[in-house]
């Protein structure tokens with residue numbers, strides 16, 4: 041059984057149907073990413089899975105006693121409130137100082153423990169949110185656009201951290217992201233949402249799906265092809281092509297794509 045799943049759910053908000061007949065599941069140890077245009081229902085789907093919005097039809101199931109960690113899309117911290125990062129990590133559940141400090145170190149910002157939340161940079165703030173989610177010792181980590189506001193190195197570092205968490209804890213990770221090429225290289229499965237599930241599968245399957253191309257266009261496909269090129273190579277079967285894998289290159293014509301698939 042999946043850790044968390046939605047089966048044929050419909051969600052209505054403000055009189056409009058935001059999600060129609062959506063099914064999704066997440067298993068332990070996999071990274072699944074939801075992609076979709078603004079307003080396509082991505083955050084709503086996460087919130088429905090978390091039980092924060094009611095479903096009009098269908099059902100959401102969670103494994104019994106499931107521990108969830110959630111990084112919301114937005115979290116407003118009142119600038120006048122002197123809330124340090126360490127104190128923030130103890131809300132709503134209390135955690136000891138050693139535990140909160142270890143969580144901050146885990147996400148790479150041990151130095152912010154005594155600093156006010158309102159004074160943190162965007163990247164530091166996102167990492168503290170992740171630390172808070174990790175303190176739940178989650179079996180499922182749900183992240184809603186976790187790298188917003190981060191620069192490119194910060195974004196890449198954040199995704200590496202997520203991969204490490206998955207590797208070290210075996211947690212399943214479900215996230216919403218617009219960072220297409222990082223997402224495509226880091227996800228096991230991708231779900232393309234536009235009120236309903238347009239297409240889903242491995243990054244390669246989704247990036248080749250007409251529904252995906254209709255939503256994101258061919259420009260994105262170019263970026264995806266590049267990542268597939270890099271990651272689909274099996275270095276034991278290089279056939280003497282002598283590629284320099286540190287410098288991925290992209291063949292614009294699909295017929296020139298050079299994808300080995302020796303799995």
Ligand SMILES: Nc1ncnc2c1ncn2[C@@H]1O[C@H](COP(=O)(O)OP(=O)(O)OP(=O)(O)O)[C@@H](O)[C@H]1O
Nearest residue numbers: 053054058076077078079080081082083084085113
């Ligand atoms: N509480 C609400 N009441 C009424 N409508 C809502 C509510 N919350 C969201 N919506 C609407 O539901 C739709 C989906 O919103 P949602 O935030 O899930 O989209 P999203 O795909 O996460 O968008 P974005 O990429 O912009 O974050 C939007 O049209 C939004 O205006």
